[in-house]
Amino acid sequence: MDAEKAITKVQELVYEIKVNQVMVTDVITVSPHNLMSELRVLLHDKRISGVPVVEGTTLVGLVSIEDFVKCLSEGKMNNLVRDRMSRDVITLYDDEPLVRAVQEFDRRGYGRFPVISRENGALVGVITKGDIIRGLLKRIEIDYHEEEIHRYRASYFFEDIIADKTTLIFQYKVTGKDFSRAGRTSSGLKKTLRRMGIPPKIIRRIAIATYEAEMNIVVFTDGGEITAQVTPREIRVEAVDSGPGIPDIKKAMEPGFSTAPDWVRDLGFGAGMGLTNIRKCADTMHLESTVGKGTRLEIAVQLNGAVKHDSGDHH
Amino acid sequence: MTLGEIIKTLDCRVVAGNTNLDAKVRTGCGCDLMSDVLAFIKPGAILLTGLNNPQVVRTAEIAEIRIVCFVRGKQPSQELITLARESGITLLTTSLPMFEACGKLYMNGLSGYDE
Structure with missing residues (x-):
């Protein structure tokens, strides 16, 4: 498939695919009552840049690696997560089209967005740019798999014939x-x-x-x-x-x-x-x-x- | 113009096809004569037509046209809609007559096929 066509296809797909089709549902979360020092292992081992803070099923904030570093430099690692997290969290709904997520990534420059259910507001997943790219590639692969095989075979037909x-x-x-x-x-x-x-x-x-x-x-x-x-x-x-x-x-x-x-x-x-x-x-x-x-x-x-x-x- | 702008300008109803409203449309052609469409239209143009039969979709497919708009409120048949879906062609309808529909798009920056 040529580049121009691929881009058009992707443009179509970001309208078609929903956030909940590409997001990660197995989300690592922390409680607002955790200590900041407890984040060290989590952020390091999982190599993630931010963790949703959840009380029950409700998203109450987001604590990032920046919050952690700031806390560390102030020597206040015994602070509770709830005192250092940002409460003003930008979220996406699970049933929104990917194009909304793409726009938010462009606008905010964040690495990830928590995804919440439109029905009950519970945290249902997290989405990163990588998830979007993976989701799109997978879909394009499925859509084009058959056509590509046809085309590959046919375009080399003359070459293969002696x-x-x-x-x-x-x-x-x-x-x-x-x-x-x-x-x-x-x-x-x-x-x-x-x-x-x-x-x-x-x-x-x-x-x-x-x-x-x-x-x-x-x-x-x-x-x-x-x-x-x-x-x-x-x-x-x-x-x-x-x-x-x-x-x-x-x-x-x-x-x-x-x-x-x-x-x-x-x-x-x-x-x-x-x-x-x-x-x-x-x-x-x-x-x-x-x-x-x-x-x-x-x-x-x-x-x-x-x-x-x-x-x-x-x- | 984008497909979305065209839909807004002509107050179109989308009958079939892809929903990518950001798709860029550069030229337009208003024509009921499919042989003229085949002879002169540029790939990627929008075709406005008062002709309402499956040959419109066939012609669009052959001439690489992805958007067809039926003028004067003509409603395409189910057969035509099915054919358009298979060929990935977007079908629109507008209640405007041909002259007005073309005029409005031209005023909004869509050029003719001759450029």
């Missing part, structure tokens, strides 16, 4: 007049190419051209087939149907020329821009048609070494 010439072929059936499913082919091809690690700009061109070709098959014919051929050099898409054919190809290629019926226009297509769009997206385009027999469209987009390939491709 042959003089390698061509991957993907075939799709397009059902005529079925508008609810129109676009599935281009959508599927787009996802496949993304998994292969093809550059996004090239995917966009292929996807748009394929989508227009797919719409043409759906609109004008009873069905057809779209085939994509991927080599390390280029992507070639062929759309074949056995529909009514195009009587005048030159005319059909003119921007704005359309024979589409009104119901097609109602769907947002049929304005005579389809073939123009396809030509704009493709490096080469070839269209042949016989009236009464069908139409064959072939486009190609050059990869120009954008995809890694094995040295088996000798030239």
